Amino acid sequence: MRCNVHQRVCLAQANTLQLPCVAEYFAAPQTLSQLRQRLAQARKAGWPVTVLGGGSNVLLPEFLPGLTVTPAMQQWWLETGENEVHLHVGAGVAWHPLVMEMAARGLWGIENLALIPGHCGAAPIQNIGAYGVELADVLEAVQVMDILSGKLRWLTHAQCEFGYRDSIFKRALANRVVITRxxxxxTRTPAPRLGYGDLAARLGKQPTALEVAQAVSDIRREKLPDPQELANAGSFFKNPLVSAERAERLRGKYPSLPSFPQADGRVKLAAGWLIEQCGLKGRRSGAFGVHERQxxxxxxxxxxxxxxxxEVAAWVSGEVEATFDVALEPEPRFIG
Ligand SMILES: Cc1cc2nc3c(=O)[nH]c(=O)nc-3n(C[C@H](O)[C@H](O)[C@H](O)COP(=O)(O)OP(=O)(O)OC[C@H]3O[C@@H](n4cnc5c(N)ncnc54)[C@H](O)[C@@H]3O)c2cc1C
Known part of the structure; x- marks a missing residue:
């Protein structure tokens, strides 16, 4: 099996925002040894290395110098215990089909994360989350390859330093490792988590994991634009975290402000609500706009x-800051 390095590859269709981008060199290794070889080649040639998964959470530049590598390891397998099951999955496996496969097998844990686009290798980067569940709730370990040395190592859950849309891969290990597995x-024990949105209202008393995954997918299809039809990167802004006093003051002024107390004492506000209150929902400026439903x-x-x-993002966050004095931070990763 070979893994060629291609030159001047157009990535406009490889990112869900469909931003124009050309990678100077591109490779999609399917095995660890192919990945190690490509990283060694980049090191020898002095190329910078960029890791790209399914391109659903990135802001790509028009030209990406050096080697862009998309891990394409597609293997997954289950290690079954009596009740708990350990799912091992390669970085190149598509996330949503895997969720549906596990739910169809009656395995609980990731059903609320259905229909999130992208590859498994990117899931720990921002600790993907939806409908009251985060990857960190089920993640045991992450295998990484060091970009400079090609060495493999395992990180435990604690070493990943997960937070809200955050992990060590955005901080100390940013641009230093490729996640490989x-x-x-x-678990086989039914564990439905239906406390978020109108999930419970759509399901019976004892739903199966597959029913939960399907209900989550239905709700998401109703609310979010399909990147295949209208280019987007999902939530463009993180939900801002403010102090409890600050949230209280804002609630005094805006009684319908949605707010979610966090374990660390801070309060999470709904960025979508703040943007909507500024009258920006459905507004367009040139080639970009704020989605009409979300x-x-x-x-x-x-x-x-x-x-x-x-520029459009700065306009939106500027309006929110002027109205609520709350700063919004972009969620997608800036590349290059
Ligand atoms: C319509 C839509 C809905 C979405 N909904 C949600 C949601 O509900 N919750 C949520 O959390 N996210 C959501 N997202 C964001 C996105 O799908 C996730 O962040 C996803 O995990 C990104 O996967 P990807 O493979 O596309 O990563 P990419 O966009 O390709 O990469 C994202 C980042 O991860 C890095 N990276 C990718 N793969 C690796 C690897 N193997 N090793 C090291 N670094 C790597 C990249 O360098 C980049 O910094 C949504 C996006 C869209 C378009």
Missing amino acids: LVMRL ALVLVHFGGGTRKELL
């Missing part, structure tokens, strides 16, 4: 550039 802990999502109508997108 995950191990997740699933104000948290910026959409690309085609022909735009990253610079233009960032």
Whole structure:
């Protein structure tokens, strides 16, 4: 099996925002040894290395110098205990089909994370989360390859330093490792988590894992634009975290403000609500706009550039800051 390095590869269709981008060199290794070889080649040639998964959470530049590598390890397997099951999965496996496969097998743990686009290798980066569940709830360990040395090592759950849309891979290990495999802990014991949104209202008293995954997918399809039809990167802004006093003051002024107390004492506000209150839902500026059903999502109508997108993002966050004095932070990762 060979893994060629291709030159001048167009990535416009490899990112869900469909931003124009050309990678100087590109490879999609299917095995650890292919990945190690490509990283060694990049080191020898002095190329910078960029890791790209399914491109659903990135803001790509027009030109990506050096080697862009998309891990394409597709293997997954289950290690079954009596009740708990350990799911081992390669970085290149698509996340949503895996969720549906596990739910169909009656394995609980990741069903609320259905229909999140992207590859498994990217899931720990921002500790993907939805409908009251985060990857960190089930993740046991992450295997990584060091970009400079090609060495493999395992990180435990604690070493991943997970937080809200955050992990060590965004901080100390940013641009230093390629995630190659995950191990997740699933269970056969029914464990529906239906406390978020209108999930409970859509399901019977004892839903199966598959029914939960399907209900989550249905709700998401109703609320979020499909990147295949309208380019977007999901939530463009993180939900801001503010102090409890600050949230209280804001609630005094805006009694319907949605707010979610966090374990660390801070309060999470709904960025989509803040944007909507500024009258920006459905507003368009050039090639980009705020989605008409979900104000948290910026959409690309085609022909735009990253610079233009960032201008629209600055306009949206500026309006929110002027109205609520709350700063919004972009969720997608800036590449290059
Ligand atoms: C319509 C839509 C809905 C979404 N909904 C949600 C949601 O509900 N919850 C949520 O948390 N996210 C959501 N997202 C964001 C996104 O799907 C997730 O963050 C996903 O995990 C990104 O996966 P990806 O493979 O596309 O990563 P990419 O976008 O390709 O990469 C994201 C980051 O991870 C790095 N990376 C990717 N793979 C690896 C690897 N193997 N090793 C090291 N670094 C790597 C990249 O360098 C980049 O910094 C949504 C996106 C869209 C478009």
